[in-house]
Amino acid sequence: MRDTFVQALMDIARQDQRVMLLTGDLGFGVLTPFAEAFPNQYLNVGVAEQNMTGVATGLALEGKIVFTYSIGNFPTLRCLEQIRNDVCYHNANVKIVCIGGGFCYGPLGISHHATEDLAIMRVLPHMKVMAPGDLAETRLITRLSYANPGPCYLRLGRGGEAMIHQNDLKSPLGRAIPLVPKGDVALLSTGGILGNAVEAREMLERRGISVSLYSLPFLQPLDAELIQDLAQTSRLMVTIEEHSIIGGLGGAVAEVLAEQPGLKAPLIRIGLREGFSCEVGDQEFLRKIYGLSPEAIVQRVQDFLNLGKREVKIYGL
Amino acid sequence: MNTRQLALKIRKHAVLMTNRGKSSHVASVLSMADILAVLYGQVLQKRPKEPSWSERDRFILSKGHAGAGVYAALAETSYFPVDWLQCHCGQGSRLCGHVSHLGIPGVELSTGSLGHGLSVGAGMAYAAKVDQKNFRVFVLLSDGECDEGSNWEAILFAAHHRLANLIAIVDYNKIQSLGPVSETLALEPFAAKWQSFGWQVKEVDGHDHGQLAASLDIQSEIGSAPTCVIAHTVKGKGVSFMENTVLWHYRSPQGEEFEAALTELEDQIIA
Numbered sequence: 001m002r003d004t005f006v007q008a009l010m011d012i013a014r015q016d017q018r019v020m021l022l023t024g025d026l027g028f029g030v031l032t033p034f035a036e037a038f039p040n041q042y043l044n045v046g047v048a049e050q051n052m053t054g055v056a057t058g059l060a061l062e063g064k065i066v067f068t069y070s071i072g073n074f075p076t077l078r079c080l081e082q083i084r085n086d087v088c089y090h091n092a093n094v095k096i097v098c099i100g101g102g103f104c105y106g107p108l109g110i111s112h113h114a115t116e117d118l119a120i121m122r123v124l125p126h127m128k129v130m131a132p133g134d135l136a137e138t139r140l141i142t143r144l145s146y147a148n149p150g151p152c153y154l155r156l157g158r159g160g161e162a163m164i165h166q167n168d169l170k171s172p173l174g175r176a177i178p179l180v181p182k183g184d185v186a187l188l189s190t191g192g193i194l195g196n197a198v199e200a201r202e203m204l205e206r207r208g209i210s211v212s213l214y215s216l217p218f219l220q221p222l223d224a225e226l227i228q229d230l231a232q233t234s235r236l237m238v239t240i241e242e243h244s245i246i247g248g249l250g251g252a253v254a255e256v257l258a259e260q261p262g263l264k265a266p267l268i269r270i271g272l273r274e275g276f277s278c279e280v281g282d283q284e285f286l287r288k289i290y291g292l293s294p295e296a297i298v299q300r301v302q303d304f305l306n307l308g309k310r311e312v313k314i315y316g317l
Numbered sequence: 318m319n320t321r322q323l324a325l326k327i328r329k330h331a332v333l334m335t336n337r338g339k340s341s342h343v344a345s346v347l348s349m350a351d352i353l354a355v356l357y358g359q360v361l362q363k364r365p366k367e368p369s370w371s372e373r374d375r376f377i378l379s380k381g382h383a384g385a386g387v388y389a390a391l392a393e394t395s396y397f398p399v400d401w402l403q404c405h406c407g408q409g410s411r412l413c414g415h416v417s418h419l420g421i422p423g424v425e426l427s428t429g430s431l432g433h434g435l436s437v438g439a440g441m442a443y444a445a446k447v448d449q450k451n452f453r454v455f456v457l458l459s460d461g462e463c464d465e466g467s468n469w470e471a472i473l474f475a476a477h478h479r480l481a482n483l484i485a486i487v488d489y490n491k492i493q494s495l496g497p498v499s500e501t502l503a504l505e506p507f508a509a510k511w512q513s514f515g516w517q518v519k520e521v522d523g524h525d526h527g528q529l530a531a532s533l534d535i536q537s538e539i540g541s542a543p544t545c546v547i548a549h550t551v552k553g554k555g556v557s558f559m560e561n562t563v564l565w566h567y568r569s570p571q572g573e574e575f576e577a578a579l580t581e582l583e584d585q586i587i588a
Contacts, residue, residue, distance in 0.1 A: 054433060054437045058443070058444065061426075061440070
């Protein structure tokens with residue numbers, strides 16, 4: 001995703017000299033094409049994310065469209081107050097790019113696991129929150145973040161993500177992307193875990209369960225209309241995210257459902273349930289450990305359906 | 318109105334506003350009133366009726382708790398009616414305690430949490446440099462604020478990029494939130510720190526308008542180092558019983574103290 005993002009941003013920067021890319025001294029090799037092509041639109045600010053975000057605000061207030069780039073929690077949590085007070089309060093045209101959402105940097109440890117970022121970014125006023133599910137969605141959100149003035153958060157994978165959508169996407173900001181629009185059970189996925197959601201859906205179908213699947217690359221604005229619709233027409237809704245179940249996609253969907261009494265479908269949230277992800281291993285290993293493998297997703301859905309009611313075992317709690 | 322008259326007006330407004338709003342930080346405004354007066358009365362290139370004029374000099378108050386002073390300076394230099402100052406920190410007031418840009422012409426940046434202004438100012442100065450614009454960016458910090466590490470990130474950045482159009486001013490009154498700076502987190506040798514980070518440093522009497530104007534009204538050569546003006550000031554300057562005390566960082570002037578403060582300022586007739 002990061003190479004796709006850089007390529008998409010280069011296409012934009014070529015057309016618009018207001019676009020600037022700031023990095024907190026990360027992106028070895030990845031940012032080189034941008035830096036070489038647009039030396040006047042590129043700036044390595046050093047290992048100083050608070051200053052990077054403040055400088056980005058100052059540039060944006062002078063008319064620039066600024067992308068700040070770093071990995072994991074560095075471009076968000078390290079400089080959260082600069083994002084809130086400087087970027088968001090001034091509605092500054094700053095786009096915050098995180099490489100390595102979820103467990104992308106698995107073996108490096110919890111400092112590098114971005115597992116609360118969606119929740120924290122989603123609560124900030126004016127912030128648009130985007131987590132693409134594949135390379136086509138990455139191109140889409142890069143274009144949309146540029147085209148929509150004001151703060152954005154782009155939560156990307158590190159690399160090696162699948163190409164799930166066959167064609168370029170034209171979805172508008174805030175709209176979920178249907179992969180399979182009809183089914184008894186609705187799977188809603190955000191971010192790079194989409195590949196596992198696709199596999200889980202196929203496995204469930206093979207077991208005779210009819211399953212719809214949507215990718216939600218936009219957590220803010222959220223496709224609330226779709227969520228309300230699915231809650232009326234589905235037997236079960238399932239959110240899938242490489243993130244805490246608190247405050248991310250699962251939390252966002254739960255908020256929509258809680259304000260709409262009388263909806264039919266119950267909700268199960270699949271994600272990191274509690275504590276830090278302190279097991280050691282690569283992304284795939286950690287997804288297995290924390291219940292995000294296709295098999296684990298299938299098991300959760302199957303268990304719930306077998307019980308046939310809400311009295312389902314509460315996982316991990 | 319000359320700058321000394323403007324400084325006195327800012328001081329009177331500060332006492333009145335913090336009295337009416339029952340709010341804090343009057344001594345922080347009194348400390349920097351002369352700096353604001355020299356900036357708004359003489360140094361800043363500005364068009365109050367066209368606050369977004371692209372060639373204007375930018376001013377950021379990074380010590381946002383002293384926002385009453387900026388509001389007063391803006392009102393007295395015709396950015397908005399002086400009447401607006403009547404309601405500060407009150408219910409439904411336009412003006413909140415820590416300076417905010419929303420709906421207030423002339424405020425470049427909202428602050429209140431310390432250690433934000435210099436980075437944003439550095440971004441503006443960088444933009445001016447790459448766009449080859451001539452405006453300058455002034456950022457006023459408090460001394461206690463220099464405890465914040467984010468400032469030192471910005472200080473490194475501005476020096477590295479030779480942001481000659483960036484001028485940081487430190488209101489060095491030697492008193493921070495709970496006590497003397499020297500006993501809290503010593504800044505000395507302060508000028509040497511800025512110099513060693515690659516800045517040009519000028520130390521001035523922060524109540525001497527001639528010295529302030531000479532140090533601030535500069536147009537540095539492109540590519541030279543940014544400038545730091547360390548303004549030695551007296552916290553609470555102008556109201557004798559507020560000077561050099563921690564108390565008036567917080568206390569709101571009420572009753573006899575309010576009357577006494579105002580009387581003392583009224584007695585400072587400036588030609």
